[in-house]
Amino acid sequence: MSNLILLFLCLFLGFFLRKAKLFPENGHLALNSFVINISLAALSLYYIPKIIISYEVIFPVAIAWLNIFLAMVFFSILGKKMGWSKAVIGALIMCAGFGNTSFVGIPVIQSIFGESGLKTVMLADQPGSFVALSTVGIAVANFYSGGKSSVVEILGKIIRFPPFLAFSVAVILNILQIEIPHDLDEVFRKLGDTTVPLALVSVGSQLQWQKLDSDTKPLFWGLLFKLMLFPAFIFVFYFILLKQRGEIIEISFLESAMAPMITAGIIAASHKLEPKLCNLMIGVGIPLSFITLAFWYLVLHFCI
Numbered sequence: 080m081s082n083l084i085l086l087f088l089c090l091f092l093g094f095f096l097r098k099a100k101l102f103p104e105n106g107h108l109a110l111n112s113f114v115i116n117i118s119l120a121a122l123s124l125y126y127i128p129k130i131i132i133s134y135e136v137i138f139p140v141a142i143a144w145l146n147i148f149l150a151m152v153f154f155s156i157l158g159k160k161m162g163w164s165k166a167v168i169g170a171l172i173m174c175a176g177f178g179n180t181s182f183v184g185i186p187v188i189q190s191i192f193g194e195s196g197l198k199t200v201m202l203a204d205q206p207g208s209f210v211a212l213s214t215v216g217i218a219v220a221n222f223y224s225g226g227k228s229s230v231v232e233i234l235g236k237i238i239r240f241p242p243f244l245a246f247s248v249a250v251i252l253n254i255l256q257i258e259i260p261h262d263l264d265e266v267f268r269k270l271g272d273t274t275v276p277l278a279l280v281s282v283g284s285q286l287q288w289q290k291l292d293s294d295t296k297p298l299f300w301g302l303l304f305k306l307m308l309f310p311a312f313i314f315v316f317y318f319i320l321l322k323q324r325g326e327i328i329e330i331s332f333l334e335s336a337m338a339p340m341i342t343a344g345i346i347a348a349s350h351k352l353e354p355k356l357c358n359l360m361i362g363v364g365i366p367l368s369f370i371t372l373a374f375w376y377l378v379l380h381f382c383i
Contacts, residue, residue, distance in 0.1 A: 090283040119242040124248065126201050128249050128259060138323065141331075142334050143203065144211050145312075145316075146178060149176075151219065153304055167352075169219060175304045177216060177340035179339060181204045182341060183338050188200050189275060200330065209242065212343055285361070301339075301364075309335055309336075310371075310375055332379065336372055
């Protein structure tokens with residue numbers, strides 16, 4: 080219960096601080112930078128070395144890759160049928176093709192599954208969402224905007240990214256079964272604990288409403304795919320077709336239902352892929368996702 084209170088309190092605080100002008104202009108950028116480069120890196124170093132490697136780790140990692148590839152197919156076909164521009168199609172692929180596995184995912188999963196669930200979240204977030212965004216996501220943004228990024232540039236961004244570096248080190252420690260000294264491990268845990276409140280305050284400070292105008296249909300289809308159609312596909316694929324069960328599978332399923340990723344929206348907007356639509360996908364998608372996540376949690380609770 081305390082985790083749920085923390086979740087909504089921090090969202091409200093972020094929203095209130097911005098509305099009351101007690102939050103610096105673009106102050107969320109500083110919070111995002113700290114969360115991404117320090118908090119998430121610390122979480123990787125704390126949780127990944129403790130994971131027992133098995134075939135099940137494939138399922139959380141696969142969520143992000145299935146999400147983006149299905150979004151590419153879905154919106155390419157739908158966009159042609161609807162007569163949408165390349166910019167609209169590209170914006171929808173980027174915003175509906177990546178889930179908010181860290182900023183929203185971590186506090187939600189922690190509130191439901193406790194600390195143990197964060198191990199699975201890190202798998203969904205690092206080799207899943209981040210690597211997919213840094214490779215396929217950048218390629219999609221470049222294609223639909225007419226820009227270009229070389230393979231070397233993309234690989235360079237991945238290699239220099241602190242959370243990915245931390246994840247790589249954590250995987251090596253896991254494989255070699257090297258135990259981190261207790262005091263240092265506690266430092267990583269305490270730094271990782273900053274992820275939830277800072278991420279939620281950041282998200283809350285960015286929530287805002289804009290007039291829909293011509294963006295109504297694309298927004299509807301984008302959120303329908305991200306919050307309902309893709310989770311429904313994962314439910315059928317993982318639970319019914321593959322007949323998988325267990326906490327890792329349940330967390331993977333809920334991660335598939337997370338709101339659009341803020342970073343993906345920022346990348347899309349920076350490539351001039353309908354910035355207003357990207358902001359709407361995030362601004363409407365995040366609060367709406369708490370309702371749809373509750374629905375999917377009930378489906379999980381009563382059907383599995």
